[in-house]
Structure formats: structure tokens, C-alpha cells
Amino acid sequence: MQSFQYWARQSRRASFRILFVALVLAVAAISSVGVFSARIEAALVRDASQMLGGDLVIESKRNTANAPWLSILEKPEYATLKQAESVVFPSVVPSERVDLLVSLKAVNNMYPLRGQLTVRNAQGQDEKVASGPPQGELWVDQGVLGSLDVQLGDSIQVGEITRPVTRVILAEPDRGGGFVNFAPRVMMNTADLEESELLGLGSRATWRIYFTGAQPVINQLISELTPVLSPVEEIETLENGRPEVSGTLERANDFLAMAALIGTMVACVGIALVAHLFAKEQASELAVLKSLGYTPKRLLRMWAIGMGMLTLGAGVLGVALGWAAHWGLLALLAELVGVDLPLAGLHYLPMGMLLSALLLLGFAAVPTWYALRAPAVAVIRHQTLKSSRGQLVLSVLFGVFTAIAVCLLIVNNVVLALLLFAGFVGTSLVFALLFWGLLKVLAYLGKGKKSAGTNIAVFQSMSKRASTLVLQGVSLALGLAALLMLAVVQGDLIDRWQEAVPEDAPNRFVFNIQPDQVEGVQQTLNTASQSPVNLYPMVRGRLSAINGETITADTFTDEGARNTVERELNLSFADTLPTHNTVAVGSWFDETPAKAEVSVEDGVAERLGIGLGDKLTFDIAGTPLTAEITSIRELRWDSMEVNFFMVFPTEVLQSFPQTWITSVSLQDDKAIPVSRELVRDYPNLTVLDTELVITQVRKILGQVGQAVQFVFLFTVAAGGLVVVACVMTGARVRTREAAIYRAMGASTAQLQRAAWLELSVLGALAGLVAAIAAQGLGWGVAHFVFEFEYFLSPMHIVAGVVAGAVVSVLFGAWSVNKVCRAPVMQTLRQAAA
Known part of the structure; x- marks a missing residue:
């Protein structure tokens, strides 16, 4: 009971609450991505055969109609196997509104052999069907209806045929992750494919033949097919099937995991700071308890009980917050995922507890141990307890090993985890040097000057507390830099790439032209083009x-x-x-x-x-x-x-x-008419609008980018907590400094204005560092990847500075009144004690 009473008092401390919130944020950042990943993994396991569409699939870049290995299938032992076929290729659906690039998929009546298609009918009802569209009908993704401005029942032109759209495709079992499959789907029956005249010799298409049957028969077929398949043909099984599906989602998950890791590492800084402050604040109460006869063993047991409760509470709340946040990830990545995900099990709850306990032990154990060992008399007499060199070394070692363990827990790859940790430390050091330099420059420029309206040398005061402020600013800058980097890469680089393309650059690609169509196509294009x-x-x-x-x-x-x-x-x-x-x-x-x-x-x-x-x-x-x-x-x-x-x-x-x-290169008034003329005269052609391609790439980047930005919100929140932790850690110095200024005649209003100015400048510097880092990354990607000139964007610099100032003020505002209104005599007496 006494332990609970003790910790009930401790929970009223601001440092305890900040420590609790930092732990919750760290657990939530990891749990949100962990739950999302667990559901993806569960879906991949559940839908292994469905994602193939069968037990065995042969994929080919050439038409399999006359493949030599077809004779193997005529053997009696394979008579029990069921077969289905599909062919996927890019095409263009013309309309009055837009010429839409689509991924066209033709399937026979047996498709799919495994799994079901989920579609929406004309009555708005969702239903699962065991086969694809019948002859004479088209099924499409929802995006096709909106892009073409059509409704169910309306007809659209596909090649030489015009067919009604009768269903909306909601889920497709073997939907891949290649670029063409990110284009909206149009599905038709293979019986309509020949009449459409879309496929010709050498067309860029992927043919797939699906098989289902007894596993021994499937294994025998694999052994016979493997030696005879050509280099453009490959076998997909439940073990290796659809690598582009899992690969695409794994890459997205890697980005999310790294984003969560950055947020957790920033939260670790806040946890370390607040844990040391909390231990110092506990020292006085522990000293009183020692004087009342409490033994170190009993105090240690009391501390363990409190840490256990804190671990349990932070773990449960963090996992709950992560569970809620993962729905945001699912919403942002809905089109990328493309399948219904099963609910994940409860294994991520122990992981949240483990992470919470690991962070507490790693960052709070050493300072608490030294607080437990502090002489009671020294604490009661208000003697300053200086941190020993041993405590500092142990704290750093425990912190480093804890951070590495967290990286391993999140990434599950030793090499990548160590690289990420090294990258985080290296980036932090670079940011720290830059931030320290900016503080010193401000102090030099403001030397001998008083800030307007304050009569206080704010920049000189900041320079004296440079070590604390550097830590505060770097943590905030890391979160802001992550968000700004995504903004640069996701949007600005694509815009700059488009600007780098010459004005007269081609804006239409025409492919799948057959040799006997060359003369006619060239004549049509020469007539419409200026060159x-x-x-x-x-x-x-x-x-x-x-x-x-x-x-x-x-x-x-x-x-x-x-x-x-x-x-x-x-x-x-x-x-x-x-x-x-x-x-x-x-x-x-x-x-x-x-x-x-x-x-x-x-x-x-x-x-x-x-x-x-x-x-x-x-x-x-x-x-x-x-x-x-x-x-x-x-x-x-x-x-x-x-x-x-x-x-x-x-x-x-x-x-x-x-x-x-x-x-x-076609002028705007000729581009669409000429494209339609070509598709009408030569249905097998694909006329690709490069603006449309860039739009779809932007959409894909936008989905993943928004999801990663969503996770980085945890990083910004963690950075804000570090601001609060740093303010709390330096509160005694700041309060003493404010008391001296007040003793010298400074008013409370002047002190408040100086504090607001300090917070604003600190945040602005953090935003400036973040913006410079983001712009540097943008230049590097533009120069080494896209190979075009990239210039600094003043708007990104301004956005970074403003965002940093706002976040710093919001998280540091709570301390302003407390510091500036502290009683002068009491503060100076405590400082002198």
C-alpha cells in the first residue's frame, strides 16, 4: 500500500507525466507500424494461394498458345488438373473527357481457380463471385468510372469493341504490384480479346496459366516443366509466388518502420532527459524515507513496483494508440494494399510492454540507482549532488545499447539496424554542430545589445546554455527534417523534373506498332506534328x-x-x-x-x-x-x-x-484527337500520355508519402516532448536567471517577452536546420538520380522556420509563467544553498 501511495504522489510530478507520455509515444509509433505489418503478413499467409489464383502459375512474356511445353499437359496423369488463363497489358480507353491509361486484363471463364473476386453490382451491393466477367461485359475499378465520367450500365470503347460496364472490381485475388497494375483495372473475357484487336505480334503483355490439383501432381508437373521453360517463362508457386505483391508492400513497410524508428529514437532522447530529472526530484523523498528507516532493498522494491506499473500503463496505452493510428495508415494505403486484411493477433501487445520496459531500464535505471544511493543527509541539507563520471559513462553505455536494441527490435536485421542507428547518430551530430554554430553566431551578432522591449540579452543567455539548447533544437529539427524531406521528394522534385524537360519534348508515346502499320502511323503523326x-x-x-x-x-x-x-x-x-x-x-x-x-x-x-x-x-x-x-x-x-x-x-x-x-510532341488541341484517330484506326496501339504517367507516379508516391508523414507526426510530437524535457531540465538555471533579472529591476512582462523570443528563436533555428537538410537531400536526389539542376526553394526554408518556431512555442509555453513568476528571494536562497 505504501508503494502505491508513494507512486500516486510521484504521478503528480510534471517530470513523471512527461516520462509517461514519451513512453506512450515511443510504443505507439512502433505499434502503429507493427499492427499494420502484422495484418499485411497475415493477409499474405492467408491469401498465399489466392494471390496466385491457383496452386501453380506459369508466367510468360510471350503468348503461350504454341508453347512447346503444352504437350506435357496432354499426359493422362495431368488430366485431373484444372486450368485458367489470363493476359495483362497496358492499354488506353478513349473518352470525351480523357484518354485513360489502364491495366487491361482478359480472363477466361475458369479464372480464378483460387480465391474470389469481390465486386459491386448495379444495385450497389457488394458480392463475391467465383469467375470473371462473362463475354460481352466489362468490369472496372472504381477509378475508371470517375476518370471517364461513366456509370454502371454505360458502355466504353476498348480497342475495336464497345461493351457495357456491369461491375466495379473491389478486390482481385492475384492483383500484382508492377507499375501497370497500379493503373486502374479494366477486366474482360478472353472471348472478346481477339475481336478487340488489341494484341499483336510482340505486344508488351504478360500471359499467365493457372493450375490447381493434388499437391503430388503439381510437384510432378513442376519437375517436368522446369527444364523445358524458356528464359521468358517462369514458374510461380505458393513459396515464391507474387514477389511483386509482397515486395511492394515490404518496401512500403520498410519506409514506415524507418519513420517509426526515427520517432522512437527522438522519444528516447526525451525519456533519457526526463528520467534523469525525475531521479533527481525523487532524491529528496528517498532521503526522507531513508531517515525514517527504509532500507535500500525496500526502496529498490518500491521503485521496481512503480516501474512495473509505469511499464504496464505506458505499454497498454501506447499499443491502444498505435492500434488506433494504424487505421490511418490503412486509409492512406488502401489502394496500395488492395485486399481485405484480417485482424492481427495480440502478439504486438507483449511487444509494446517489452519496448516500454526496455526504454525504462535503459534510460532510467542508472540515474535512479544513483538517486537510491545518495546520502540522505546531503539531500536534506540541499547540498548539490553532482553526477559522477561513472554515472555519466554508465548512462551513455546503457543508452547506446538500449537504442541499438530498439533498432533491432523494430528492423529485425542486424546490419540494417546498425546502419540506421549509425545514420541517426551521424545526422544528429551534424545537426548539433550546425545548431551550435548558429547559436554562437547569434550570440556574437547580439553582443552588447539588449533585445527590443526586454532589456535582456537573450542571445547571450542562450549561448551560455548552448549544450541544453542544442539537444533541444536537434531533437525538434530531426522531426521537422523528416517531414520536410518527404515534402521535397514527394512533390517538389517531381515538379522540378517536369520543369527540366524541354518545352517541345514529346508528350505522347506510341508503341505496339506492327511492321505493316509503320507507314500509316508515321504519316498520321507527321501530319499532326510540327517536326x-x-x-x-x-x-x-x-x-x-x-x-x-x-x-x-x-x-x-x-x-x-x-x-x-x-x-x-x-x-x-x-x-x-x-x-x-x-x-x-x-x-x-x-x-x-x-x-x-x-x-x-x-x-x-x-x-x-x-x-x-x-x-x-x-x-x-x-x-x-x-x-x-x-x-x-x-x-x-x-x-x-x-x-x-x-x-x-x-x-x-x-x-x-x-x-x-x-x-x-503534339500541341494540346491536337493531342487527344490524334490519339483517338490512331487507336480507332489501329486498335492494337497503345498511346501513352506522359502527363498521365507522371500523375499516376505522383499518386503512388503520394500514398506512401502521406503514410510516412503520418508516422512522422509521432516524431514531431516526440521532438516537442524533448523541448518540454529540456525546458524542465534547465528550469532551475532559467528560474535563477529570471530571479536575478527581476532583482535588477526587470518586470515580469519583460521576462515573458524574452522567454517567448528565446523559444521562437530556438524553434526557428531548428526549422532552419531541418529545411537545409531537406533541401540538401532534394539536391542530392535531383543531381545523382534525376540528373537535373535543383535550386533551393525559399518557400521550404520559410516553412521550416515558421513550423519550428510554432512547435517550439506551443510545447515550451507552459513553462514561461512558472519561470518568470517564481519568488525572487526564495529562488536566490535555494540557489545559494
Whole structure:
């Protein structure tokens, strides 16, 4: 009972309450992402077969109608297997309002073999159906209705056919995470596909054949298919299926986890500060208890009971707050997730308790232990208890190990956790140096000057407390920098990228042009464009060997090189160097009879570690082709022109199956009419509006960016708590300083104005540091990733300064009256004691 009474008194302390709130924030930040991740993981496990659409899927970049391995399926042992088919490709649906880029999916009547489609009918009722749209109907995502301004029952044109939209797709079992699948879905029956004339030779499409059956039969089929599949075909099973689904969500979850980690680390700073202050404040009561006969063992037991209650309370409330916050994440990422998520289990509740206990032990154990050991007589006599070097060293060691443990608990990857911790510490040190320098500059500029209306040298006073203020400002700057960085990357960089593109840059891409359509398409575009339009041939091929040595993705460690080897490349041929290309090394093809040579883009050459004289072997529609590298080219990717990694002489490649592609700049009044004319005359074409692509990329970035910003609100709140903690920690010095000023004739109003000025300047400096960091990141991404000029935005600087000042004032305002109105004589007597 005495323990509960003791802690009931302690709970009335401001330091105890701030410690409790900091713990709750840390647990909530982790729990919100943890609950979200747990639900995603549960959905992936639950829907493993549904996300495939079957027990086994064969995916191919070529039409599987005449695939050699189809003969295997005719064996009697596979007669019991059920089969379904689908093909997915980008297309454009024209309308009076907009030409909408969509992901078109054609399925047969057996699709899906596993799982169900969730749709909404014309009566507004949601229902689960076991098969896709019947012949003569189209089903679409909700976004298609809004973009095209149509309703259920209205008809839309898809290629050469016009069909009514009869259902809205709410959930699709095997919806992938590739870029085309972020485009709104239009689903049709494969019986309508041939009539639509959308697919032609060499179309950029993905064919999928689904199988379900007894697991032994599936395993036998896998063993027979694996050796005979071509490089453009792969097997997907329950173990490796839909990596783009889990990969996309895992990347989003990684961003969220890192955001939560930053918030937790900032909260750790506040916990450490308040824990030390709370321990010092406890020292006087502990001394009284010692004088009343309480033994150290009994006091330690009392402390353990209080810490247990604090752990329990902070853990439960933090998890509850995190649970509530994760619904915000789900709302922001609803389109990205795309499936119903099961409720997560209760395993995240113990994790919240563990995190709360870990933070308390790591940051409060050492100062509390020294408070328990403090001599009772010294405390009762108000003698100053200076922190020993041992206490400082132990506090730092405990804090560092606790922070690393928190990183490991959140990230579950030792290397990444250590890198994140090192990055946090490094960034904090850079911020601290910059912040300290700004404080010293202000003190130098304000030397000998009194602040207007205060008669107090505010900047000189701040400079004397630089160490405390640096910690306060850096913590706040970390939270603000995180938010501003996202604002820069998410919005401003895309705007600058668009501005960097030349005004006459192509704004339409036309692809899937068949060889017999080249002349007609070129004539139509030349008539509409102000400059001649060039069409480029495109042949699909996979790089299979370098200098005679077979390569796979496992040959390379670089992720870009692995991606290059894993997928089919778009190869082209030309006799003259494209105008937006420059030969950096070697020489362009000469006029002698064509030999097997190839020109390689410099970026892919660097990733693959290849150069002049190396021989590359490609698999093109099952036919090997070996060519020697005779030149390395530099490309202007921001030109919006058609570019290729590999270009061959015409005679070397022109006999292979090919489609053609072009980009064209059309005036606003001609762009839509010409696009519609092309799609009407050649239904298989895809006319891509680059503005539409950028809009969809912005939408995807916006979803993830808003979710991460949502998590970073915990960081800003934690930074604000650090402001409060720093104010509390330095309250004695500030109160004594204010008392001296009052003894010298300063009024309470003058002291209040000085305090408001100090808080505003502190927050403004934190916002300035945050804005500089965000702008630096923006420049780095623009320079090294997008490769265009990026200039500082004054608006971001102003926004950072204003935001920092507002947050600092809001969180520090509560202390102003207490400090400025403290009794002068009592304060000076306590300071002299």
C-alpha cells in the first residue's frame, strides 16, 4: 500500500507525466507500424494461394498458345488438373473527357481457380463471385468510372469493341504490384480479346496459366516443366509466388518502420532527459524515507513496483494508440494494399510492454540507482549532488545499447539496424554542430545589445546554455527534417523534373506498332506534328552470356545488374546514330557489310562491368545472337525521346520479330484527337500520355508519402516532448536567471517577452536546420538520380522556420509563467544553498 501511495504522489510530478507520455509515444509509433505489418503478413499467409489464383502459375512474356511445353499437359496423369488463363497489358480507353491509361486484363471463364473476386453490382451491393466477367461485359475499378465520367450500365470503347460496364472490381485475388497494375483495372473475357484487336505480334503483355490439383501432381508437373521453360517463362508457386505483391508492400513497410524508428529514437532522447530529472526530484523523498528507516532493498522494491506499473500503463496505452493510428495508415494505403486484411493477433501487445520496459531500464535505471544511493543527509541539507563520471559513462553505455536494441527490435536485421542507428547518430551530430554554430553566431551578432522591449540579452543567455539548447533544437529539427524531406521528394522534385524537360519534348508515346502499320502511323503523326517523327524498331531479347560465359541474376551482386539480366531487354537497330545519343567510347557502325556488333548505353555497361571488345549473347525468341561491343553511348533520358540500352546494325536484327515505337510532341488541341484517330484506326496501339504517367507516379508516391508523414507526426510530437524535457531540465538555471533579472529591476512582462523570443528563436533555428537538410537531400536526389539542376526553394526554408518556431512555442509555453513568476528571494536562497 505504501508503494502505491508513494507512486500516486510521484504521478503528480510534471517530470513523471512527461516520462509517461514519451513512453506512450515511443510504443505507439512502433505499434502503429507493427499492427499494420502484422495484418499485411497475415493477409499474405492467408491469401498465399489466392494471390496466385491457383496452386501453380506459369508466367510468360510471350503468348503461350504454341508453347512447346503444352504437350506435357496432354499426359493422362495431368488430366485431373484444372486450368485458367489470363493476359495483362497496358492499354488506353478513349473518352470525351480523357484518354485513360489502364491495366487491361482478359480472363477466361475458369479464372480464378483460387480465391474470389469481390465486386459491386448495379444495385450497389457488394458480392463475391467465383469467375470473371462473362463475354460481352466489362468490369472496372472504381477509378475508371470517375476518370471517364461513366456509370454502371454505360458502355466504353476498348480497342475495336464497345461493351457495357456491369461491375466495379473491389478486390482481385492475384492483383500484382508492377507499375501497370497500379493503373486502374479494366477486366474482360478472353472471348472478346481477339475481336478487340488489341494484341499483336510482340505486344508488351504478360500471359499467365493457372493450375490447381493434388499437391503430388503439381510437384510432378513442376519437375517436368522446369527444364523445358524458356528464359521468358517462369514458374510461380505458393513459396515464391507474387514477389511483386509482397515486395511492394515490404518496401512500403520498410519506409514506415524507418519513420517509426526515427520517432522512437527522438522519444528516447526525451525519456533519457526526463528520467534523469525525475531521479533527481525523487532524491529528496528517498532521503526522507531513508531517515525514517527504509532500507535500500525496500526502496529498490518500491521503485521496481512503480516501474512495473509505469511499464504496464505506458505499454497498454501506447499499443491502444498505435492500434488506433494504424487505421490511418490503412486509409492512406488502401489502394496500395488492395485486399481485405484480417485482424492481427495480440502478439504486438507483449511487444509494446517489452519496448516500454526496455526504454525504462535503459534510460532510467542508472540515474535512479544513483538517486537510491545518495546520502540522505546531503539531500536534506540541499547540498548539490553532482553526477559522477561513472554515472555519466554508465548512462551513455546503457543508452547506446538500449537504442541499438530498439533498432533491432523494430528492423529485425542486424546490419540494417546498425546502419540506421549509425545514420541517426551521424545526422544528429551534424545537426548539433550546425545548431551550435548558429547559436554562437547569434550570440556574437547580439553582443552588447539588449533585445527590443526586454532589456535582456537573450542571445547571450542562450549561448551560455548552448549544450541544453542544442539537444533541444536537434531533437525538434530531426522531426521537422523528416517531414520536410518527404515534402521535397514527394512533390517538389517531381515538379522540378517536369520543369527540366524541354518545352517541345514529346508528350505522347506510341508503341505496339506492327511492321505493316509503320507507314500509316508515321504519316498520321507527321501530319499532326510540327517536326518529322521517327519510328524505332524494337526486338525483345534476353542477355544470356558475356564472352561465352552463361550469366544469371546470381552472377551479379548489383541490384541494377540483376534486374537487367532477369528481364527481357528492348533491343533496336539503326544505321545512323540517334540525334539524342552521343558516342562516348568507340565508334558508330561503319558502312562496311554489317557484322554482329552492338552499341551499349554507358549506364548498363557500367552495371554489367562490360566494355569495348566484349561479346554479348542474346536469346531472341529462342534464337541465340552474339555481337561484339564496338561503342558505348551516352543518352539524354530527360529528353523524353525513345531510348534503347542496346542498338545493332539494321542487317543484324531486322529479320527477328519486331514491333515499332515512337514519341511525338503534339500541341494540346491536337493531342487527344490524334490519339483517338490512331487507336480507332489501329486498335492494337497503345498511346501513352506522359502527363498521365507522371500523375499516376505522383499518386503512388503520394500514398506512401502521406503514410510516412503520418508516422512522422509521432516524431514531431516526440521532438516537442524533448523541448518540454529540456525546458524542465534547465528550469532551475532559467528560474535563477529570471530571479536575478527581476532583482535588477526587470518586470515580469519583460521576462515573458524574452522567454517567448528565446523559444521562437530556438524553434526557428531548428526549422532552419531541418529545411537545409531537406533541401540538401532534394539536391542530392535531383543531381545523382534525376540528373537535373535543383535550386533551393525559399518557400521550404520559410516553412521550416515558421513550423519550428510554432512547435517550439506551443510545447515550451507552459513553462514561461512558472519561470518568470517564481519568488525572487526564495529562488536566490535555494540557489545559494
